[in-house]
Amino acid sequence: MSVFSNEQFKYYGVxxxxxxxxxKTWGQTYKQVNKFPENVYKGYHTLNECxxxxxxxxxxxxxxxxxxxxGKGMPLSQYMQSLESTDNxxxxxxxxxxxxWSGSDDDRNVEQASETPKLAxxxxxxxxxxxxxxxxxxxxxxxxLDFYCPEAIRDAKSTLWDxxxxxxxxxxxxxxxxxxxxxxxxxxDIMDNIKLLDAKYCxxxxxxxxxxxxxxxxxxxxxxxxxxxxLLDRVNRLERQMAxxxxxxKQTYAGVTSPLAHKIA
Numbered sequence: 116m117s118v119f120s121n122e123q124f125k126y127y128g129v130x131x132x133x134x135x136x137x138x139k140t141w142g143q144t145y146k147q148v149n150k151f152p153e154n155v156y157k158g159y160h161t162l163n164e165c166x167x168x169x170x171x172x173x174x175x176x177x178x179x180x181x182x183x184x185x186g187k188g189m190p191l192s193q194y195m196q197s198l199e200s201t202d203n204x205x206x207x208x209x210x211x212x213x214x215x216w217s218g219s220d221d222d223r224n225v226e227q228a229s230e231t232p233k234l235a236x237x238x239x240x241x242x243x244x245x246x247x248x249x250x251x252x253x254x255x256x257x258x259x260l261d262f263y264c265p266e267a268i269r270d271a272k273s274t275l276w277d278x279x280x281x282x283x284x285x286x287x288x289x290x291x292x293x294x295x296x297x298x299x300x301x302x303x304d305i306m307d308n309i310k311l312l313d314a315k316y317c318x319x320x321x322x323x324x325x326x327x328x329x330x331x332x333x334x335x336x337x338x339x340x341x342x343x344x345x346l347l348d349r350v351n352r353l354e355r356q357m358a359x360x361x362x363x364x365k366q367t368y369a370g371v372t373s374p375l376a377h378k379i380a
Contacts, residue, residue, distance in 0.1 A: 124158030126165040130172040137165055137191070140184040141234065145324055149245070166191075220308040233323045235278050238332035239263055239271035240325040245308060246338050252310075256339035258304050264296035264336040272301050275308055278323050283308050284314060 127138045132147035132154050141158075148154040155172065169179055171377040180188035189197075203339055239259065246255055259268065312321065327333050 125160050126162055127156060127158045128165040128168045129154075129156045130169055130174060134182075135169075135174065136180040136182055136188060137162075138182045139326065142320070143182055143184065143186050146186070150249070162195075198257050219254075221351045225284065235274065235323050236328045237271050237274045237325050238327040239267060240275055241304075242333055243305065244321070244325055244358060247309060247313065250338035252306050257307060258334050258338050259302050260299060260338060265296075265301075266306070267332075268298045268301045272305050275305060278325075279308075279312060282312060 124140065124141075127141065129135050129138060129144060129147045132151050136147075138144040138147065144156060144158075148156050157168055159168065166176065166179070170176060174327055176191055179189055179191040181194040182188040240364075243255060243259070259316040264269075316322070
């Protein structure tokens with residue numbers, strides 16, 4: 116797997132994913148590696164570096180395709196020919212492509228929007244968006260409350276609202292009341308707001324992708340595993356309590372050969 120980063124690269128090589136190839140945007144790259152087991156990918160600033168990564172992983176140049184911001188692919192050889200032959204494209208030694216725009220400002224904005232990935236850093240939100248469509252909400256909440264401190268939860272809530280302020284209601288500053296703590300209420304707010312975003316962007320494409328700058332700040336358990344671990348812990352504690360309760364009876368019936376004594380012992 117590759118380490119998540121908020122740095123923007125010009126090329127992303129996906130050696131192992133849903134559709135291996137070279138991608139020119141993070142958005143398309145994420146679609147290929149998200150939830151794909153044992154994925155292998157990496158970002159580069161130059162095409163040559165990206166090609167070296169792909170071929171070192173055993174992939175032939177003849178099979179590599181290059182995909183644009185809309186997911187449309189073309190064979191590598193054809194892509195390289197287009198770079199060399201197109202009149203309005205000049206390629207520098209570092210593979211940076213400069214286009215001589217003759218279209219309108221709107222056309223330019225559309226192209227830039229499709230080519231430029233929008234990323235925001237939040238380990239908590241990265242975890243939630245990764246699992247939100249495959250695990251129950253309550254299981255995700257349980258992991259968040261077990262793993263993150265109240266300050267981290269509050270920061271993630273602010274980051275979510277700052278990123279999607281135009282799509283979400285005003286942020287609520289919580290005060291502890293009743294049996295629920297403030298950070299429990301903040302987790303509920305995060306999940307409720309993400310549910311709203313999921314309903315709006317139901318085509319699986321979110322305008323902003325959350326990424327993790329530090330993988331140590333990502334929970335190493337899947338939603339639902341915490342409940343299993345908690346159940347095992349309760350069973351172990353119950354066994355220890357039962358052994359403690361039975362200990363006096365073991366001492367009392369020591370040396371007695373009755374059937375009851377054998378059962379207690």
